[in-house]
Amino acid sequence: MTVAIAARDIEVRFNPFIEKSPTLRRTIARGRVSKREEVVALDGVSFDIMRGEAFGIVGSNGAGKSTLLRVLARTLRPDGGSVMVHGRTSTLLQLGVGFNRQLSGRRNIYLGCLANGLTVAEIEDRLDSILDYAELGTAIERPMTTYSSGMFSRLAFSISMHLDPDILLVDEVLSVGDEDFRRKSMQTMLDLLVRSGTIVYVSHNLQSVEEFCDRVMWLEKGKVRNIGDPAEMVEAYKQSIKR
């Protein structure tokens, strides 16, 4: 088996501005009103993901899952460590489905594909197929401000899969779709795995992680707790949150 993604000692720190009420007494006592405290979002995270593998990531809110996906998508540069990615990645993050919500769904197809490096001619070749897959009907001409979260994820998934990715990064988006679309998107992802594509799957829906993934990584406070068999990891993670 060949490696699709190799991550070594990834470290990401954020510098949020910690506010403390600036009383005069404290100002005099400390000589300053506020100070910067670093938050470590990812701390020495290392793993390998193979081609043809569905790799799940579980962890509580703030464990660093979304940050990690941004590093893998290479939209966020880590403060330390390195990531090696073999192949074309396509990203389906929770936050950024509507590229420009003022514009219609159709124009957002163009926007998303153009940003990913496709030409207008290439998009027009795929347009019918993208529209068919998303099954949005006439809603495709409406501004995306009018879309429900399920409609968002339909369009986003359809666009992502039509970018012919070798690696798909999925963050939670599919949990909002209806049952029909969920089944259809699962089938499409399985097809990608059969073609030795790679899927990194982040979800709070632990049952779907356990069923779908080949291996699971359990993240806690920016650190890798364990990597291994999905059932074992999910069970261990469940135990930890019960306590």
Next chain:
Amino acid sequence: MSTVTASDAPRLSAWRGYVADLWRRREFATYLARANLRARNANTALGLLWWVLNPLLLSLVYFLVFGVLFNRIDEQPRYLAHLLSGMFVFNFTTLSMTGGANSILGNMSLLANIRFPRLILPISALIEATVGFLASLLVFYLLAIPVDGILPGFELLALPAVLVLHVVFNLGLAALTARLVIPFRDINNLIPHLTRLWLYLSPIIWPITFVTDRAPWAAKWLVLNPMVPLVDLYRWVLMGDELASTSVIGSIAWAVAIFVLGILAFVRYEGNMVRHI
């Protein structure tokens, strides 16, 4: 295959790849510019017209205050054309600055999801602003020809070259503004005040003779203001005014300096933009 490490800032050898990546996505830049123009048209009744109306109305206010009330018309022949040309040129630069910064702040979801050369966003903002600027030049002649009897001369042939200089300068400034605004949003509140100060320090409302005649000691400091040579170039191109010998070299020097500084600062920062969502 691609590798990302902590020190991912493009080295000199990587610039060729960056530019190739930009060129590959040229359709993205124009599509984004068109989409934004369309959205602007849809949101307000007068739409794109505001691009021309804003500097035009501001010019008319200054025309009333300084031209009529303070009677500056004697001092600067063809005052309205002088004012309008300067105001449109200045407006192009300030709108590029704010547009460039907003192109990043307004597209954070795109930035978080998709890896592409971020410079595409300010470039598309600049395409949008250039369209508005060209429209305002038509309005300039529409008013300057009947009011001040200005006819475009052979100098107008130099417009494309001057426009290229101006766009290069504006892109550098837009990239620089975006680099500063993303981590320090406060700057967005400061920009209107800085640009107003810049406007008053530039020979737009007042004629350049204001400084050169009355305060010759200050004249040598004018070179510190990039608007001075740029506006001078435009007034030569648009209305056949006399061209100062230093304006060509001054404009080129400012454009190159700001462009290099802005692009370097922006591109080296690209991998950190998503931190500030």
